Amino acid sequence: MSTIFGFYCGSHSGCCAVVKDGEIISALEEERMSRKKAGDVHETSALLCTRKIEETTGYKVDNSDYRVFVAPVSQKYVEEITHLDYENCSHHDAHAYGAYFTSGMSGKVITITYDGGGENTVMKIYLCEDGKMQLLRQYPYNSCGSLSHLWGFSTSSIMGYDAYNEGIWRMCKDEGKLMGMAADGHYDEKIYKILNSLINYKNLSFYPTTTAWKTKFVCDMMFKDGYFSTKEKREIYCFNLQKLTNDLMIKFVEDLHSLYPEYKKLCFAGGLFANVKLNQQINELGWVEEIYVMPPMGDEGLALGACIKKSHELGEWPKPKKLKNVLLGPSYSNDKISEISKNYNFSKSKYSAEEIAKDLNEGKIIGWFQGGSEHGPRALGARSILVRPTDVGTHGILNQRLNRYETMPFAPIVLEEKFDEIFTCSKSKYTSEFMTLCYSTKEEWINKIPAVIQKSDKTARPQIVVKDNLPKFWEILNEYYKLSGIPVLLNTSFNSHNEPIIENPNQAFRALNKKIIDKLVIEDYVYSTE
């Protein structure tokens, strides 16, 4: 019976997690506390999130049984957090254990981790069965090309550079925008060829190497040649980037399958698998039974992965199990919230699902703050903004209020019971509870929920809401369904552009005060400016 603290303080996405007796107690990213998004900082501690976890859970680092730091480990940051002994955990092991042991999968599973080069390695592949993981292959950073580099450096080049020669869009932060733009582009042989000259795939190898600076070199050249000069040109570039990613990864997964045909379930972690379009392509392969992407798939999930690995080694987390939800951050009591609200002049009323559903049906924008904050990049029912999905114009209104780019698509939440009526593929539903997959929308629903459907390819990135796992979130969605006949709501993260998702009630109240939202549902009360 042990208390394990995990930490990651690498080049971005610092985080902390605590696991006790094989149960997750809490997990939090540094960006939620520092208010600086991963990608805006390239050296990060995990001090603030650690102290917050200590404060809210009562568990202390110095009283814990084990402390595990994920590589690469910087001694300076270790000393900020603890002076006690600690263990190291390999970067990709943390990714892989986090993914496999939260997948709930039984039988034969292949786990793949793929990122920009954590701890000198781009990718690792593990064969897993009944709680046992065996490393099959690893791809060192300096002998293998990385698709993540291609995305990262494309992101930092595509909008040009600021006065300090920093990309206007940042790697490790804005890649999702490129994925969103890709849907509106088209195939261009020339661009595809150029990107293909940077990275190719054959016989389970991605080559040539050093895709990082080489990509930057090529992107700089393309920038000079005017490939990114208009919105349309950028969309074409992104389409071909997405297409190349899909093409190479699908070939890779197919080759892996031909070597190990009995493995039909796949677990993924690492920044590359934040790409929901790629995940969709893999999920739609005929032989794939199920895929699972760790909800905090990037480096923000490493601390939790390290805790899980240690817990597994101690025999306290013997086999994969499913997560009920990922609301693992700090939560706030009604009393505490009430105290904070005194700084503002809001009207307050008791929460009623029927009333809020009515507001949603009338087109109001609702801030939703419940329980612990989500662990990972997606808002999944704890720090969300909810809107009805029925108006095309919602996109514009929301982008204006949140000061976002129109390239960023909005995602739906859908009642578990109604999922199959709306979306075409019914595989891998568990991973869709965490919004890590895209699905094609059935023809008859495309015009009913236009605000959450990607205009050009008619896909969506839904979150399946399961009653037992998120009862209050399910309830509001169900009430809206009763009123409108539509079991879907638009769910976007509760943050303005360029900010991390909000963490505490004060930040939510500020959004209400600025009229970014019309009403704020926070725990058992509703606040409004009216």
Added chain:
Amino acid sequence: MYIALNNERIIYNFDKGVLVRMSGPDESYYVEVKEYLKNDETPYTVESYPISPKKSFCPYFKLPIEFYGDWEILIYKYVPEHGMNRIFSHRFNDYGKLVRFILKTESYEECKLWVKRVQEYVRIHGCTPIVETPFDDINKSFITYYNIPYIDVYKTYNIGRFPKDSTDYRTLDPRKKDLIWFGNWKTFWSYQHPRKWTELSSQEIADDILGLS
């Protein structure tokens, strides 16, 4: 070494690390150095970055690692229709070429021991040695005498005990000690030793530098 391609002129050597200078019509070229490890035909990238021969910022490529490595130099240019095109590659091969060995020791016995290791290197590589030591009788025992000015050597090895490089970024900022940096992938003790010489015997020091270990 010098080579003229269609439009590009390239000067390269491994003398004091890898050096690539070039001229050509393009504003920038991309240079990469890979290493082949013993019994492994996978090339591992050691360093790569773009150079701009016509500009004052980063006009040439330099990798200051001085000990032996089975290096390969690759040069690419960006072609608008095709992306990255490799225009030149050269893998380290000192067969029949002049290689300079500078033995920095004050011990005659150690110098003789290191000379034996130099001879072993010469036997394996088939190069022509120029040996410089503080001891004239040893210098003169080699066919090529050391004191020849302006000689174009393919590679120079300094064999001795050299302190950790003060320019190594890991000595400048201890916080960055274990963080990943794009580029150098080995944890170099210095650019002159692949391993910590304080933990090695006299012969091992020479063997390490000459790639005989």
